[in-house]
Amino acid sequence: MNSFKELVQKRRSYRNFTNEEIDSEDVKLILRAALMSPTSKGRRSWHFIVVDDKMAIEKLSDAKDMGAKFLAKSSLAIVVLGEPLQNDCWIEDGAIAALAMQLQAEELGLGSCWAQMRGRGLSDGTSADTVIRGILDIPENYNVLCVVGFGHKNEGRALQDEEALKWENVHINKF
Ligand SMILES: Cc1cc2nc3c(=O)[nH]c(=O)nc-3n(C[C@H](O)[C@H](O)[C@H](O)COP(=O)(O)O)c2cc1C
Numbered sequence: 516m517n518s519f520k521e522l523v524q525k526r527r528s529y530r531n532f533t534n535e536e537i538d539s540e541d542v543k544l545i546l547r548a549a550l551m552s553p554t555s556k557g558r559r560s561w562h563f564i565v566v567d568d569k570m571a572i573e574k575l576s577d578a579k580d581m582g583a584k585f586l587a588k589s590s591l592a593i594v595v596l597g598e599p600l601q602n603d604c605w606i607e608d609g610a611i612a613a614l615a616m617q618l619q620a621e622e623l624g625l626g627s628c629w630a631q632m633r634g635r636g637l638s639d640g641t642s643a644d645t646v647i648r649g650i651l652d653i654p655e656n657y658n659v660l661c662v663v664g665f666g667h668k669n670e671g672r673a674l675q676d677e678e679a680l681k682w683e684n685v686h687i688n689k690f
Contacts, residue, residue, distance in 0.1 A: 517622055524675045526618060529626025530585035532666025536567075537591050541623050545593070545665065548619035549612040555604030561612055564594040564651050574650045575630075575662055578643040583630040589664030594647060596657040606633070609660035616663055626668040632659045 517525065542565065549563055566572055567590065575594070576586035586592055595613050597605025613629060620627040636642040644659045653659070 522618060522622055524677075526621040527672040527675065528628040529666070529668050529670065529672065530588070530628050530664075531669040532588045532590060532626060532664075533669045535590065535667045537625060537665060537667070541620075541625065542567075542591060544623065545616045545619050545625075548615040549593075549595075552608075552612040552615040554608040554611075555602065558602055558604075558608070560598050560602045560605070561609050562596040562598075562657060563612070564596065564653070566592040566594060566651070571650060572664075575647060578632060578637075578646040578650075578662075579630075579635040580638050582635070583632075583643075583662070585628060586630055586662060586664045588669075589666045591665040593663050593665070594651065595660045595663065596653065597660055598656055599658050600656060605658070606660060613661055613663050616665075620665050624668075625665055626670075627663055627665045630662045630664060632661050 546563060546565070549561070550559070554561070566575065572589060572592045573587045575592055576583050593616060595609045597609045599605050602608065617627045617629070632643040632647060634642075636644075637646070647653065647659045647662070
């Protein structure tokens with residue numbers, strides 16, 4: 516069991532995974548973390564699409580030109596959605612839920628990485644949101660924030676370097 520202090524230091528972005536599937540109990544714990552995360556006004560209006568179909572995950576990895584190819588190696592992808600017309604904090608709510616899932620995954624010894632989708636897309640001008648909407652039948656009122664890829668780690672990564680922390684970005688009382 517990691518203490519929270521250790522967990523935040525161990526959490527890194529993992530983009531290389533083995534083919535091993537993630538245990539369904541672990542998937543449930545990851546989603547539980549998202550569903551327990553704080554939301555503006557307690558709205559809890561995010562939605563999560565759990566994608567474990569290899570073909571669909573591969574299509575998600577092509578939703579933008581750069582930075583999502585690693586998803587194809589994930590055994591699980593969770594698409595984080597919000598409802599901008601109903602919730603002015605849909606981005607914040609979704610981001611917090613995504614991080615909660617990443618920390619839970621790390622505690623389980625699993626790797627994960629965020630693939631940004633909001634505001635990203637293909638060089639022909641198609642947004643990643645449009646591509647993903649088509650793959651997963653997402654209703655019009657929901658927008659895609661990101662896709663988090665999860666899997667069993669197939670690479671080692673160093674702990675976060677305590678010496679490299681940007682303490683200079685922390686200001687006391689005044690900027
Ligand atoms: C808002 C956000 C967007 C990100 N988008 C991507 C992405 O599209 N593709 C990717 O490979 N990593 C993405 N990342 C992961 C970052 O590259 C990574 O967190 C950063 O380089 C620090 O590395 P670490 O997570 O290993 O500490 C994103 C992270 C955040 C928080």
